Amino acid sequence: MITVHHLNNSRSQRILWLLEELDLAYEVKRYERDPETMAAPEALKHVHPLGKSPVISDSATGRTLAESGTIIEYLAERYGGVNREDAPLLPAKSPGAAGAENVSSDFDAAYWDCKYWLHYAEGSLMPPLLVGLITARLRKAKMPFFVKPVASRIADQIDGTFTRPRLKQHFNFIESHLAQRDWFSAKHLTVADIQMSFPLEAAASRGLLGTSYPNISAFVNRVHARPAYQAALKHGGEYDFA
Template sequence: MITVHNLENSQSIRILWLLEELGVPYEIKQYKRDAATDLAPSDYKRLHQIGTSPTISDGDLVLPETNAIVDYILDKHPNATLRPEPGSEERARYLFWFHATQGSFMPLLLDSLIFKRMISKVPFFLRPVMSAVVGKVRAAYLEPRITRMLSFIEEELGRSTWLAGDSLSAADIVMGYCLEVAEVRIGFGGQYPNITAYLGRMRSRPAYKTALAKNGAFRPFAS
């Protein structure tokens, strides 16, 4: 049986949601973040050499990385409908969003968090200088890229109920976490109604609600 090593307030909520959508049994081992650093505790980092969340174990196998875990689990359940069939009209959209979420969008959200902490963690007398420097980098690099990504997601969700079509796919399970983080960290301000409706559909799914209950209160880091 798969064990989800569930680090609080982390991307592992995706794996719980995936397993709930599949309706398969699994175990959870809960881990609290270090109160001083907000980082994973030492026993979590010892699970695997790279020490990141999410991480699962299955027998002797220990596997981190969201997309690797999702593919591993779906390979074990080949009759699941969370990956469009190869050659189908939805397959290319699925592949794009499944990989762009982690390869393009998630790094931007991480940069956003790092830039905020670059200001909040320096001595107060340095904050005006740091704010000016970070502000220029955000304006020139980060904000245009995030806006392009959100605008494209908004456009795609005007075409279909979910990212790859009118059926939920693993691309949505991966993207859902990113959009919840973006909602908290960046804010939508009514600018992306299709994304807001999409998050509402996601949060209304019984499997997501069950995953959230098992995960514990999920609070994406704002700063």
């Protein structure tokens, strides 16, 4: 049995969605954020030293795994996401052939595109989104009245010189990529789309997309319309993308 150590309003919602797409049995152990600090509870540190979510425990292998990308690859590889002939959630890598002259045959486009977006979501897109979240909270934080204007100016400076320009660059890149396709790395849903869902949902919920990125908005709508996604929401509970 797979246990998902599920923190409310977190990336672990993606793991529930993947498990539903794989049609796997699982159980959810819930953890709640501190309503004031939004920090994860100490109880999660008993599961993994960093005390963050998502974390899964697989009784079949005795493994406890953290990090969204690792969990997603593990579940897809171990539990059939590669072998679905009609629409593999993790596209197979071409076997290639020995010898440098044939090395290019090893680079299957869908496989490497999937790997790229799987890592891009957390490695490139999430950092400026997190900085934007921090500056937004800085503006709302309780502090002496004479400090508030200074804090707001600092937040404005960070957003003006870093957050907004970086996000515009990323959103333009993603919008262009989705212009001729519904999904990120294949003609069907893959784990790349599951991994990309969280940052783009967060962007949409914060009003960062507006009407300027219709392809990204359409992608988010396609994600939300999937029956497996809806089933994951029922198991995961309330989910605040922002």
